[in-house]
Amino acid sequence: MSAPRDGIAQQGGRLKGVVQAALEEARRLGASSAEASANLSQGLALTVRLGEVETVEHTRDQGLAVTVFFGQRTGSASTSDLRPEAVRESVRAAASIARFTAEDPYAGLPDLAALAREIPDLDLYHPWRPGTDEAIARAVRCEDTARAVDPRISNSEGASLSAYEAVEAYGNSLGFLADTPYTRQSLSCAVIAEDASGNMQRDYWYSTARAVEDLEPETVIGRRAAERTLRRLNGRKLDTRKAAVLFEAPVATSLLGHFIGAIRGASLYRGASFLLNQLGQPVFAPHVRIHEQPFLKRGLGSTPFDSEGVAPRNRDIVKDGVLQGYVLDTYSARKLGMQTTGNSGGVHNLTLESGAQDFDALLRTLGTGLLVTELIGFGVNTVTGDYSRGAAGFWVENGVIAYPVEEITIAGRLQDMFRHIVAVGRDIDTRGNIRCGSILIENMTIAGS
Numbered sequence: 001m002s003a004p005r006d007g008i009a010q011q012g013g014r015l016k017g018v019v020q021a022a023l024e025e026a027r028r029l030g031a032s033s034a035e036a037s038a039n040l041s042q043g044l045a046l047t048v049r050l051g052e053v054e055t056v057e058h059t060r061d062q063g064l065a066v067t068v069f070f071g072q073r074t075g076s077a078s079t080s081d082l083r084p085e086a087v088r089e090s091v092r093a094a095a096s097i098a099r100f101t102a103e104d105p106y107a108g109l110p111d112l113a114a115l116a117r118e119i120p121d122l123d124l125y126h127p128w129r130p131g132t133d134e135a136i137a138r139a140v141r142c143e144d145t146a147r148a149v150d151p152r153i154s155n156s157e158g159a160s161l162s163a164y165e166a167v168e169a170y171g172n173s174l175g176f177l178a179d180t181p182y183t184r185q186s187l188s189c190a191v192i193a194e195d196a197s198g199n200m201q202r203d204y205w206y207s208t209a210r211a212v213e214d215l216e217p218e219t220v221i222g223r224r225a226a227e228r229t230l231r232r233l234n235g236r237k238l239d240t241r242k243a244a245v246l247f248e249a250p251v252a253t254s255l256l257g258h259f260i261g262a263i264r265g266a267s268l269y270r271g272a273s274f275l276l277n278q279l280g281q282p283v284f285a286p287h288v289r290i291h292e293q294p295f296l297k298r299g300l301g302s303t304p305f306d307s308e309g310v311a312p313r314n315r316d317i318v319k320d321g322v323l324q325g326y327v328l329d330t331y332s333a334r335k336l337g338m339q340t341t342g343n344s345g346g347v348h349n350l351t352l353e354s355g356a357q358d359f360d361a362l363l364r365t366l367g368t369g370l371l372v373t374e375l376i377g378f379g380v381n382t383v384t385g386d387y388s389r390g391a392a393g394f395w396v397e398n399g400v401i402a403y404p405v406e407e408i409t410i411a412g413r414l415q416d417m418f419r420h421i422v423a424v425g426r427d428i429d430t431r432g433n434i435r436c437g438s439i440l441i442e443n444m445t446i447a448g449s
Contacts, residue, residue: 008165009125011040012179015169018082022066023173025091031068031098033109033173034091037307038064038082041166044130048139049158056132068094072103106334109308114330114340115176116311119304123297124182126211128163135161138187138218145222146191152233153226157190157202163212176309184300185212189225195233203228203374208431210298228373231394235406238395238448244369244422245410245444246362246396249429251375252352252439256290258414260347260434262382263323265332274385274415275323282321285421287355290318294348301349301433305342312342317350321419352436354426362425362438364399370446371396372410385414409447417441 015038026034042060046053064087065078075098079090130138143159164184171177188206205224207216216224247255259275267273275283284290294312296302306312308330316324328336329344342348357365376390388411394401425437 007127007129008040008042009127009167009181012167012169012181015040015167016171016177016179018064018087019169019171019177021084022064022087022091023171025088026066026068026095027173029068029091029095030070031095031173032071034066034068035109035170035172035308036064036066037168037170038062039166039168041164043162043164044132044135045160045162045164046132046135046139047158047160048136048143050156051140051144053136054158056136064090066091066094068098069108070095070098072105072107073098073101074104074107075099075101106331108330109172109174110310110330110340112174114310114342115174116178116305116309119178119180120295122295122299122302122304124180124210124302125165126183126185126298127165128183128185128212130163135163142187142189142218142222143191145219146189146226149223149226150193150230152193152195152230153191154194154200155192157192157204159187159189159218159222161187170305170307170309172309174309178305178309180304183210185209185215187215187218187221189222191225191229193226193229193233199233201229201232201235203232206431208300210300214298232392232404232406235392235404236395237407238370238405238446240445240447240449242443242445244366245441245446246366246369246371247439247441248371248373248393249425249427249436249438250431251372252436253429253432253434254375255414255417255439256350256352256434256436258380258382258387259290259418260327260350262385262414263317263326265326265328265336267382268326269332269335272383274382278323279326281323282419283323283415284318284321284418286321288318288321288418288421288424289316289353291316291351291353292348293351294342296349299349300431301347303348306348307345308340310340310342310344312348315341347433350434352424352439354428354437355424357423357425359425359427359438362423362440363396363401365423366396366440367399368397370394370405370408370410370444371401380414382414387412387414387417405448407448410444411447412441412444417444
């Protein structure tokens with residue numbers, strides 16, 4: 001269960017009062033409907049480098065955003081001042097804006113039936129309020145571990161730690177009003193290694209979780225950062241070729257990000273997606289399943305309701321390779337003549353179902369090909385599906401890493417890449433809202449020297 005509500009989480013009731021006051025003011029001004037959200041957050045973030053403190057930042061922020069509807073005219077305003085007079089002024093500003101906007105037949109609140117009726121405890125609130133000295137000591141220990149792994153670790157970009165907690169309240173004139181407290185803790189480290197010829201490489205590692213006890217130990221993070229950096233020394237270039245490509249789990253998540261971008265409502269109703277009109281069609285290899293899990297305990301993408309108060313649900317987006325549904329909020333759903341999928345604000349623990357193979361088994365399945373551990377640049381066009389990104393990683397021969405490679409570009413079409421996924425590893429990266437293991441793709445173009 002979540003930690004007892006203390007500190008900032010106790011402000012949920014006050015924030016709901018602020019939201020309620022905004023809705024009442026909108027009603028008084030004659031709005032046909034309205035919605036408002038208020039938030040309060042606080043945290044500590046710091047960075048150390050070469051054993052010295054570089055930055056320490058204590059934050060405390062608050063805000064209110066309100067949207068009013070006069071028929072099908074919409075106005076929005078926001079403020080960081082939650083005093084009653086400032087709340088009223090923000091609502092008046094939103095109402096004034098609405099008078100000058102054009103009517104939009106798709107604007108409005110969700111249907112009443114779509115709103116969340118129960119607010120489950122998803123164990124998202126685990127406040128950690130370390131003293132500054134304790135937080136610095138953890139970050140220093142992380143960086144010191146990395147620097148001590150090998151004499152070739154010649155420099156550091158530092159170690160960073162953050163402890164963050166927040167509570168958000170949302171309500172609308174349909175009668176929905178609820179608040180959610182949550183926390184997020186993280187620790188990261190990046191170091192630089194230098195070989196005998198003076199060539200340098202960098203890499204990093206990090207851990208993030210709702211609760212501090214779920215973070216990887218600082219010594220583990222530091223050692224992994226160092227080991228990942230060292231293995232990149234003495235990189236080689238490749239000549240241009242075609243080969244199978246294995247995307248390591250931390251970079252494989254980006255492929256799912258491109259997929260979600262292509263099935264997001266705004267991309268679809270604008271006709272700007274390579275997956276336009278593909279609902280019910282095979283878009284992935286037949287063994288691929290992609291699903292949402294919004295109610296995972298302590299999940300980094302878990303939520304009891306989306307940013308419109310709509311109840312999310314466990315659902316398959318891709319099953320047996322076939323596209324089952326889109327990612328829609330209320331507005332985009334209406335534009336498409338469909339129903340909201342509870343994705344206002346994004347997806348919720350999007351999960352690519354893993355196969356039986358661990359990472360070493362995937363390397364053996366790869367045989368000879370490219371292992372990608374870093375992607376560079378943004379050469380992805382989700383309108384056409386064209387994919388071209390700078391990359392670094394390792395050349396693999398006979399299922400074993402042979403040597404590091406750098407200064408290469410990998411290219412293909414997302415349509416083909418998705419259809420030719422050979423396997424998904426069970427080395428699942430759970431450090432974000434997209435959860436997946438390493439992805440092996442049958443064939444891509446590798447552009448080198």
